[in-house]
Every structure is written in structure tokens, then in C-alpha cells.
Amino acid sequence: MGKQTGFMEYDRKTRRERNPAIRIKDWKDYTEPMPDKEVRIQGARCMSCGVPTCHVGLELNGVTTGCPLNHLIPEWNHLVYEGKWHEALLRAQDKNNFPEFTGIACPAPCEGACVLGINEPPVAIKSVERAIVEKGFEEGWITPNPPKKRTSKKVAVVGSGPAGLAAAAQLNKAGHKVTVFERDDRVGGLLTYGIPEMKLPYEIVERRVNLLQEEGIRFVTNTEVGTDYSVDKLQMDFDATILTGGATVHRNMEVPGSNLKGVHVAMDFLHANTKSLLDSDLEDGQFISATDKDVIVIGGGDTGTDCLATAVRHNCRSLTQFDIYEQKAPTRDESTNPWPQYPIIHRVEYGHKEATSKFGEDPRAFAVMTKKLVGDENGHIKEVHTINVRTRYENGQKLREEIPGTEKVWPADLVLIAIGFQGPDQQLLKQLEIETNSNSTVKASYGDYTTNIEGIFAAGDMRRGQSLIVWAIHEGREAARECDRYLMGASDLP
Ligand SMILES: Cc1cc2nc3c(=O)[nH]c(=O)nc-3n(C[C@H](O)[C@H](O)[C@H](O)COP(=O)(O)OP(=O)(O)OC[C@H]3O[C@@H](n4cnc5c(N)ncnc54)[C@H](O)[C@@H]3O)c2cc1C
Numbered sequence: 001m002g003k004q005t006g007f008m009e010y011d012r013k014t015r016r017e018r019n020p021a022i023r024i025k026d027w028k029d030y031t032e033p034m035p036d037k038e039v040r041i042q043g044a045r046c047m048s049c050g051v052p053t054c055h056v057g058l059e060l061n062g063v064t065t066g067c068p069l070n071h072l073i074p075e076w077n078h079l080v081y082e083g084k085w086h087e088a089l090l091r092a093q094d095k096n097n098f099p100e101f102t103g104i105a106c107p108a109p110c111e112g113a114c115v116l117g118i119n120e121p122p123v124a125i126k127s128v129e130r131a132i133v134e135k136g137f138e139e140g141w142i143t144p145n146p147p148k149k150r151t152s153k154k155v156a157v158v159g160s161g162p163a164g165l166a167a168a169a170q171l172n173k174a175g176h177k178v179t180v181f182e183r184d185d186r187v188g189g190l191l192t193y194g195i196p197e198m199k200l201p202y203e204i205v206e207r208r209v210n211l212l213q214e215e216g217i218r219f220v221t222n223t224e225v226g227t228d229y230s231v232d233k234l235q236m237d238f239d240a241t242i243l244t245g246g247a248t249v250h251r252n253m254e255v256p257g258s259n260l261k262g263v264h265v266a267m268d269f270l271h272a273n274t275k276s277l278l279d280s281d282l283e284d285g286q287f288i289s290a291t292d293k294d295v296i297v298i299g300g301g302d303t304g305t306d307c308l309a310t311a312v313r314h315n316c317r318s319l320t321q322f323d324i325y326e327q328k329a330p331t332r333d334e335s336t337n338p339w340p341q342y343p344i345i346h347r348v349e350y351g352h353k354e355a356t357s358k359f360g361e362d363p364r365a366f367a368v369m370t371k372k373l374v375g376d377e378n379g380h381i382k383e384v385h386t387i388n389v390r391t392r393y394e395n396g397q398k399l400r401e402e403i404p405g406t407e408k409v410w411p412a413d414l415v416l417i418a419i420g421f422q423g424p425d426q427q428l429l430k431q432l433e434i435e436t437n438s439n440s441t442v443k444a445s446y447g448d449y450t451t452n453i454e455g456i457f458a459a460g461d462m463r464r465g466q467s468l469i470v471w472a473i474h475e476g477r478e479a480a481r482e483c484d485r486y487l488m489g490a491s492d493l494p
């Protein structure tokens with residue numbers, strides 16, 4: 001695979017980022033395309049591994065290892081190196097209905113498991129994936145491909161995130177009549193209203209949704225199943241249902257002052273911003289503004305980073321992100337997090353670079369725990385009180401120790417809480433009498449996806465809890481196969 005000596009001749013190069021100081025003035029994609037020649041060189045760096053671990057798709061030690069879609073990575077790397085872009089596209093589409101979403105926003109556990117990564121920077125697999133699919137669109141190779149034959153079966157998919165879209169695409173391929181219900185006004189789930197525009201532009205989601213529509217899938221937006229469309233009607237109108245409603249019920253922050261004005265959960269901030277941006281280029285004012293505010297983002301994960309990138313574009317006065325964990329090392333700890341596991345390391349993501357370009361330093365404060373939020377006489381947030389903490393593990397249990405003398409007060413006009421998600425909305429699940437796990441996700445085992453109610457399947461975050469696009473696509477595809485088997489007695493879907 002690749003060029004036999006490519007890994008010794010060429011360095012890793014990924015898709016380039018635009019200058020942070022310039023890109024924060026707009027909402028366009030923060031990256032720019034990689035020249036074909038550079039993509040082919042990355043393909044050439046792929047080695048002839050006896051056992052290519054990049055595509056194993058396992059969970060080792062609680063972390064994703066290799067590509068959960070089992071992408072045929074060495075094959076498409078080699079084809080790209082040879083300039084056979086169309087063949088590479090066919091391989092990429094073999095395992096993934098939407099390589100354009102993962103090629104943009106996947107954290108690339110494949111690269112963490114790349115054999116070259118043992119002693120060199122790994123192959124830039126994600127950048128190659130994106131280049132292949134973009135070439136496919138540019139060249140007009142990706143066109144609607146409706147099924148030749150239709151069955152008489154009707155399937156409802158509830159929720160239009162990556163799991164729902166993947167399930168719908170596969171079931172439509174099998175010839176079933178698929179309707180996707182979405183309570184939001186636009187299709188895409190967190191692809192549309194979670195991940196911000198500059199990371200995953202909506203036109204990319206829309207381009208795919210248009211293709212799916214042309215292939216015969218019906219999308220019904222502004223319709224919440226269980227409220228606007230009753231569960232009785234759902235069960236009467238359809239032969240089977242796949243639940244892919246996500247897991248966006250946010251985790252509450254149990255500290256005094258969380259209800260003050262100016263304190264918002266991250267998803268409210270991100271959702272309203274994208275909606276206003278897409279509806280009116282932020283002209284309608286229907287969003288939570290960070291302009292001229294001292295902004296504190298509580299939570300060190302990706303959602304928090306998306307808040308940073310959004311707030312910086314609003315031209316906030318100051319910007320800080322609290323991470324409760326200590327700063328990680330720049331390289332993996334081989335004793336606790338060995339190759340090929342996804343490397344748990346200190347990362348500088350797009351939002352951190354952007355905040356640094358505006359304020360001159362990384363916005364993160366590590367090992368910081370929020371103690372209370374304090375308001376002014378009008379009940380509006382004024383200050384955040386914190387203390388530094390040490391986190392350690394004893395018998396697998398997380399223990400947190402406050403460090404006396406590290407108390408600090410931070411001025412704040414806007415606080416965004418990004419400390420994770422509890423699980424799925426329960427309303428529809430209760431109406432359908434679906435059994436749930438102790439963490440409130442839907443009880444449906446991995447690989448079979450059936451719930452306790454006959455003909456109802458569940459996939460994506462609703463089943464596994466808040467996760468990744470790549471897992472959502474994987475589960476959507478597999479649940480579709482199980483649903484097809486239920487409807488037809490056997491399935492040819494992969
Ligand atoms: C801010 C943010 C940024 C993220 N960034 C990344 C990233 O960069 N890379 C990555 O891999 N992952 C990322 N993730 C995680 C990723 O987006 C999710 O794991 C993935 O979208 C889950 O897909 P899903 O289809 O299961 O659910 P979702 O994408 O959550 O979609 C569920 C959909 O179901 C709809 N719905 C729910 N109930 C009903 C109902 N009763 N009737 C009709 N519709 C309903 C919802 O409105 C929603 O549109 C991010 C998550 C967040 C919150």
C-alpha cells in the first residue's frame with residue numbers, strides 16, 4: 001500500500017488552517033483545501049502494514065481505537081497515491097455514507113492507531129478522506145442513486161442527526177419507503193445545530209440531505225414525534241421505527257448561582273447562534289450575544305471549544321475556559337494509554353488558536369473547579385468563584401481534592417456551561433414504553449439494536465450516550481441492517 005519508501009521520504013501534512021486572526025472575522029470553514037499533490041503524498045506515506053490497525057474500530061480501555069466504520073483506509077490511501085481518485089471514492093463510500101462529515105469533524109481515532117504513528121507522525125488519514133469526497137463532488141461522481149426496486153414496507157426514523165441519516169440512507173437503499181422526522185426546522189441534528197458553521201458548514205449537510213431526498217427519502221421537519229405526531233399514529237403508519245433522537249439533555253451544574261441571568265448552557269448558545277446565522281446572518285438578533293462581554297466557558301471539552309470559537313467571533317471582551325483536569329502531557333503516556341489507543345494528550349484546537357490570536361494567550365485555566373456564581377443587584381452574573389483542584393484515581397474511583405489558598409474570583413458577564421450531557425429526552429421513550437439503562441439511554445444491545453418493543457430499534461447517541469459522528473453513522477447503518485432483517489427475514493445490507 002502507498003509507496004514502499006513513502007513513509008521515509010515524506011512528512012505528515014494535513015489540511016491547512018486559515019490564519020486565526022483573519023478567520024475570526026467570518027463564519028466560513030476555518031480550513032482550506034489541500035492541493036491534490038499533497039494528498040497523494042499522504043497516501044504514499046501509508047506503509048504495507050501486515051495488520052493495519054487504523055481500521056479496527058474497537059473500544060480499548062474505554063477509548064475508541066481505530067476507525068469505528070472499519071474504513072478501508074490502506075486501500076484508499078494507495079489508490080489516491082496512484083491518482084485513482086474515483087476508485088478511492090468508491091472504497092471510502094463502501095463503509096461510510098457520509099465521508100464528508102467525518103472527513104471534517106471526526107477526531108480521527110484511525111490516526112491514533114496508525115502503525116507509522118508508533119515512531120513518526122501518522123498518515124493524515126482524515127485529510128485524505130475529506131479530499132477524496134470533495135473530489136467526488138467536484139467531479140460530479142456523487143449523484144442520487146435511488147433503489148431500482150421498492151418494497152411495500154414503510155419505516156420511520158425519528159431524529160435526523162448522523163445516526164438517523166445513515167439509517168435512512170441504508171433502508172432506502174434496501175427499497176423501503178423511509179420518512180425521517182425532525183423536531184428542529186433544519187435536518188442534521190448536531191451536525192447542523194451543535195457543531196458550528198466554521199467547523200462544519202451547513203451547506204455540506206444540506207448538499208447531502210438534498211441527495212438523500214432525490215433518492216426518495218422524505219424529511220418532515222418541525223415535527224416532534226410524541227408531541228406533533230402521536231406515537232399511536234407512528235405505530236399505525238409505519239412497519240418499523242428507528243429511534244435516533246440523540247442525547248442532548250444537558251448535565252446541570254450543582255453550584256449556587258447557576259440560575260442567574262447571563263448563565264446559559266452551551267447548546268442554547270450554539271444552537272441559537274447557528275439558527276440566527278443561517279436565517280439572517282445574525283441580523284435578527286435571536287441569539288445570545290457575547291459582544292463586549294467577559295465570557296467564561298465552564299468545561300474543557302469540544303463543546304466548550306466550539307463556544308470559544310463562537311464567542312471570539314462575536315468580539316467578546318475577554319475569554320476564559322475552565323478545565324477541571326490538569327493540563328495533559330504533549331505526548332501519550334505509554335504505560336496507561338499505549339498505541340494503538342486514541343492518544344489522551346494536550347491538544348490545541350481551532351477555538352484555542354483563535355482565542356490566542358485575539359487575546360495573546362491560550363484561554364484555558366486548568367485544574368479549576370467552579371464553587372459559586374455571584375450576581376449583581378439585578379440578578380445578573382457578575383463573578384465566578386473558583387478553587388484549584390487535584391484529580392486522582394483510587395481503585396478506579398475519581399477523587400478530587402481542593403488546594404487551599406488557590407481561591408480566585410473572575411469577572412463575568414456571560415457564563416456558558418459545557419460540562420456534558422445526561423442522556424436522551426425521556427418523553428417519547430416513556431410514551432413508547434421503551435426500557436432504558438440506569439444512565440437513561442435506550443436499552444438495546446450493540447449489534448442488534450432492538451428495543452423491548454417489537455419493530456422499534458435505537459441507534460446513535462440515544463443508545464450509546466453522547467459520542468461521536470463516526471459511531472453514530474456506524475450504529476445507524478447497523479440498526480438499518482437489523483431493521484431490514486426484521487422486515488424481510490434476511491438482509492443484504494452490510
Ligand atoms: C457542540 C457539539 C460539538 C460536537 N462536535 C463533534 C465533533 O467535532 N466530532 C464528532 O465526531 N462529534 C462531535 N459531537 C458529537 C456528535 O455530534 C454526536 O455524537 C452525533 O451528532 C450523534 O448523532 P445522533 O444522530 O445520534 O444524534 P443527534 O446528532 O443529536 O441528532 C438527534 C436528532 O433527533 C432529533 N429529535 C430528538 N427527539 C425527537 C423527536 N421526538 N422527534 C423528532 N426529532 C427528534 C433532535 O432534534 C436531533 O436533531 C459534538 C457534539 C456537540 C454537542
Ligand code: SF4
Pocket residue numbers: 066067068069071073102103106107108109110111125126129470
Ligand atoms: S471516519 Fe474518522 S476514524 Fe474513520 S477513517 Fe475517517 S477520520 Fe478516521
